[in-house]
Amino acid sequence: xxxxxxxxxxxxxxxxxxxxxxxxALKEDNYKEAEEFDYAPMDFEDAMDSYDKVLEIIGEISGxxxxxxxxxxxxxxxxLIDNEVKYAKGTQxxxxxxxKAGLIGMSLPRKYEGLNFPIVPYVMAAxxxxxxxxxxxxxxxxxxxxxxxxxxxxxxxxxxxxxRFNQGATAAMVLTEPDAGSDLQAVQLKGTINASYDPDKDLxxxxxxxxxxxxxxxxxxxxxxxxxxDTTDGRGLSLFVYDRKDASVKIRRxxxxxxxxxxxxxxxxxxxxxxxxxxxRKMGLxxxxxxxxxxxxxxxxxxxxxxxxxxxxxxxxYAKERVQFGKAIIQFPAVYEMLTSMKVRTQxxxxxxxxxxxxxxxxxxxxxxxxxxxxxxxxxxxxxxYQRLADIFTPxxxxxxxEYCNQIAYDSLQIHGGAGFMKDFPIERIYRDARITTIxxxxxxxxxxxxxxxxxxxxxxxxxxxxEEISVTPELEYLRxxxxxxxxxxxxxxxxxxxxxxxxxxxxHARRMxxxxxxxxxxxxLLHDSVKNDEFERSAEIFIKQGKSENAQKADYITSSxxxxxxxxxxx
Amino acid sequence: MKPxxxxxxxxxxxxxxxxxxxxxxxxxxxxxxxxxxxxxxxxLNALEQALRMKERVPGSxxxxxxxxxxxxxxxxxxxxYRGADGGILLTDRKFAGSDTLATSYAISMAxxxxxxDIIIAGRQAIDGDTAQVGPQVAExxxxxxxxxxEEIEKVDKGYLTIRRRLDNGVEHVKTPFPALLTVHSxxxxxxxxxxxNVMKYKHARTLTELQDTTEDYTKMFHDRPYLKIREMGVExxxxxxxxLGLSGSPTKVKKIESVVFxxxxxxxxxxxxxxxxxxxxxxxxxxxxx
Numbered sequence: 042x043x044x045x046x047x048x049x050x051x052x053x054x055x056x057x058x059x060x061x062x063x064x065x066a067l068k069e070d071n072y073k074e075a076e077e078f079d080y081a082p083m084d085f086e087d088a089m090d091s092y093d094k095v096l097e098i099i100g101e102i103s104g105x106x107x108x109x110x111x112x113x114x115x116x117x118x119x120x121l122i123d124n125e126v127k128y129a130k131g132t133q134x135x136x137x138x139x140x141k142a143g144l145i146g147m148s149l150p151r152k153y154e155g156l157n158f159p160i161v162p163y164v165m166a167a168x169x170x171x172x173x174x175x176x177x178x179x180x181x182x183x184x185x186x187x188x189x190x191x192x193x194x195x196x197x198x199x200x201x202x203x204x205r206f207n208q209g210a211t212a213a214m215v216l217t218e219p220d221a222g223s224d225l226q227a228v229q230l231k232g233t234i235n236a237s238y239d240p241d242k243d244l245x246x247x248x249x250x251x252x253x254x255x256x257x258x259x260x261x262x263x264x265x266x267x268x269x270x271d272t273t274d275g276r277g278l279s280l281f282v283y284d285r286k287d288a289s290v291k292i293r294r295x296x297x298x299x300x301x302x303x304x305x306x307x308x309x310x311x312x313x314x315x316x317x318x319x320x321x322r323k324m325g326l327x328x329x330x331x332x333x334x335x336x337x338x339x340x341x342x343x344x345x346x347x348x349x350x351x352x353x354x355x356x357x358x359y360a361k362e363r364v365q366f367g368k369a370i371i372q373f374p375a376v377y378e379m380l381t382s383m384k385v386r387t388q389x390x391x392x393x394x395x396x397x398x399x400x401x402x403x404x405x406x407x408x409x410x411x412x413x414x415x416x417x418x419x420x421x422x423x424x425x426x427y428q429r430l431a432d433i434f435t436p437x438x439x440x441x442x443x444e445y446c447n448q449i450a451y452d453s454l455q456i457h458g459g460a461g462f463m464k465d466f467p468i469e470r471i472y473r474d475a476r477i478t479t480i481x482x483x484x485x486x487x488x489x490x491x492x493x494x495x496x497x498x499x500x501x502x503x504x505x506x507x508x509e510e511i512s513v514t515p516e517l518e519y520l521r522x523x524x525x526x527x528x529x530x531x532x533x534x535x536x537x538x539x540x541x542x543x544x545x546x547x548x549x550h551a552r553r554m555x556x557x558x559x560x561x562x563x564x565x566x567l568l569h570d571s572v573k574n575d576e577f578e579r580s581a582e583i584f585i586k587q588g589k590s591e592n593a594q595k596a597d598y599i600t601s602s603x604x605x606x607x608x609x610x611x612x613x
Numbered sequence: 614m615k616p617x618x619x620x621x622x623x624x625x626x627x628x629x630x631x632x633x634x635x636x637x638x639x640x641x642x643x644x645x646x647x648x649x650x651x652x653x654x655x656x657l658n659a660l661e662q663a664l665r666m667k668e669r670v671p672g673s674x675x676x677x678x679x680x681x682x683x684x685x686x687x688x689x690x691x692x693x694y695r696g697a698d699g700g701i702l703l704t705d706r707k708f709a710g711s712d713t714l715a716t717s718y719a720i721s722m723a724x725x726x727x728x729x730d731i732i733i734a735g736r737q738a739i740d741g742d743t744a745q746v747g748p749q750v751a752e753x754x755x756x757x758x759x760x761x762x763e764e765i766e767k768v769d770k771g772y773l774t775i776r777r778r779l780d781n782g783v784e785h786v787k788t789p790f791p792a793l794l795t796v797h798s799x800x801x802x803x804x805x806x807x808x809x810n811v812m813k814y815k816h817a818r819t820l821t822e823l824q825d826t827t828e829d830y831t832k833m834f835h836d837r838p839y840l841k842i843r844e845m846g847v848e849x850x851x852x853x854x855x856x857l858g859l860s861g862s863p864t865k866v867k868k869i870e871s872v873v874f875x876x877x878x879x880x881x882x883x884x885x886x887x888x889x890x891x892x893x894x895x896x897x898x899x900x901x902x903x
Binding site for chain 1: 804805806807808809810811812813815837839
């Protein structure tokens with residue numbers, strides 16, 4: 042029996058982080074639901090044991106059902122029949138078995154038929170499913186929309202829609218349009234979707250076209266539309282929930298994609314489609330979609346780690362079996378270095394993933410608690426602190442995990458040699474599936490735009506200082522010294538760039554500076570992981586040593602540049 | 614339609630599908646310590662059929678019955694995780710060493726203490742592969758039996774319509790119930806564990822299991838009586854001790870051999886009529902075929 046949770050000890054390690062005690066306590070609010078629901082935990086240990094057992098189910102379904110279906114799903118793909126999407130046979134089977142196991146709507150409260158799981162185990166489930174089939178992970182992962190409805194919609198809408206997730210309802214976040222991709226403020230600017238208010242029915246009617254919508258024909262769709270006539274920017278946009286039962290949307294086409302082929306990417310035509318307003322008008326983009334995007338970015342982080350894990354395992358297996366020049370190719374330095382580096386980078390993005398997930402968990406829990414009672418001053422401060430950390434770590438995670446996942450998939454295919462270029466091995470699909478991760482839910486370039494605020498505000502540096510305070514074992518002290526040295530260099534370089542007083546110059550070096558901060562942060566995370574478990578020691582050593590020379594190179598490049606150098610890059 | 618009472622007979626078996634070098638002891642018996650204990654695969658197929666009947670006839674209940682040592686309570690929990698309503702562990706030192714005859718006797722005596730419309734089991738267990746216990750239980754209860762069940766196609770008042778998987782095709786049969794069915798591995802796989810049920814029933818214990826822990830279950834059993842897994846022994850089922858265990862088991866294992874097939878020499882035959890004909894003659898002569 043394949044089990045993608047139990048065969049990877051790193052997952053349980055990250056699940057059992059000390060901060061979980063706080064997270065679970067906040068999520069379960071003194072474990073009082075144990076009286077009301079027979080599946081609610083009685084205490085912290087009980088809750089952790091439940092997460093472990095449920096992840097075991099996910100691991101088994103991923104290993105035994107989803108992964109074996111991945112190849113046929115990729116080949117068959119979804120089809121469009123009478124303007125409706127029909128999933129590939131394997132996709133239907135995957136969805137059905139996860140529904141039966143009650144694994145949709147995992148993070149919703151129990152009163153809406155959810156499992157009330159914190160973000161950390163939910164994200165872990167997403168990583169596991171992504172390792173099995175990254176394309177399918179999108180369909181399953183769109184249960185994020187439930188979280189947005191739960192966070193922002195009225196009680197009436199929650200009652201209507203949320204319990205349906207546990208029954209297997211699928212979801213879509215319907216944001217982009219032909220001329221509004223990265224620039225979502227442009228929604229309706231080109232006269233696409235118009236929502237005109239009908240006060241008698243308390244409904245809005247949506248008209249227009251949406252494009253590149255993952256799982257567009259889902260049962261429940263969250264739609265970003267312009268509710269305020271004569272507006273042109275993000276402040277005129279609101280978020281709506283549309284029920285597929287109303288049959289007012291036509292799927293015009295399914296895109297033919299490079300990867301994640303099992304996940305239908307749709308063009309949707311809305312014709313007087315009735316929809317309900319989520320939360321307040323005009324807050325659609327600036328508040329709700331931002332929240333939705335943040336959880337989606339965390340989701341892409343999980344997806345990237347899952348793909349990286351799959352790619353690494355394929356390479357390792359192949360390198361052990363493939364014999365050339367009389368020995369398995371894993372014995373050649375050029376190959377084993379690549380494999381080790383892949384493993385190190387997979388562990389690097391995994392530790393960043395769960396650190397970020399914990400930040401999100403803490404502050405989201407506080408925000409739900411604040412709806413029930415006023416937070417104490419200390420709680421408010423803590424909530425703010427974690428929210429700020431989540432705000433800078435989320436784009437950092439999305440950037441680094443998706444880029445690494447592509448490098449790892451690339452190297453894995455390379456290790457397969459010519460065989461990897463053929464359709465005979467899974468790596469070919471994994472390589473194609475990886476490609477989208479640096480693009481959707483905000484490109485890497487846009488993640489840098491968000492993450493650079495962590496550099497310029499000093500927020501990354503503050504966090505790094507906190508990591509610096511944590512003591513390590515004497516044998517690992519030399520790595521901490523490296524990181525302190527890297528921090529000094531980073532501080533100096535980022536300070537120097539700021540001193541130049543030119544925003545474009547900051548933008549020009551933004552990615553380099555964000556990546557320097559990322560190397561230090563991940564270095565500390567791996568170092569602290571090694572203190573708890575010596576399995577991570579080699580990864581920490583390799584990562585920090587590589588990061589050190591990478592940062593030195595970036596520092597050299599940055600400090601050797603001048604504002605006028607920007608010109609030479611403009612000649613294309 | 615009246616709700617059905619369904620009993621699933623399930624067995625905990627060593628996982629013989631992943632056999633390593635240490636799977637057998639020197640004396641030819643199974644080294645149970647080296648093999649993971651699992652829910653017998655075809656019993657899972659049977660559980661799925663039972664759960665489908667439960668869904669079809671509202672109000673029906675599914676109970677598991679398993680015979681084995683204390684750790685076989687895992688089988689009951691696994692059933693609860695997947696949607697069964699309860700289960701009984703038939704356990705007693707006096708059962709030790711029972712062959713299929715003694716086992717089916719014990720099970721039939723236990724079943725008589727329970728209410729049932731349908732008893733459903735896997736065709737055979739992967740440790741002994743005898744496929745005898747199910748049919749023997751049916752004989753002892755004097756109820757009809759349908760073996761090699763692939764799907765229960767219809768549940769009507771008083772009778773079932775069933776598709777059987779045979780060597781050369783399928784057969785559709787009807788049986789009145791109470792009846793006993795044994796399910797073939799070609800039947801649908803069992804549904805997954807249900808997340809909520811796992812969280813609900815993971816604390817389910819037999820009294821014997823509680824003796825080995827320091828945890829106090831008094832309050833939990835009081836608040837959540839469904840967590841108590843019932844055990845039955847020889848006395849509760851009113852069985853004759855002589856008919857159980859080694860004394861009740863006429864089957865004696867004489868010798869167990871590990872047979873490994875290996876090709877000693879290879880022979881290449883061209884795909885020409887002449888060569889094929891020669892091969893056929895040779896195979897008939899050495900009694901490989903015919």
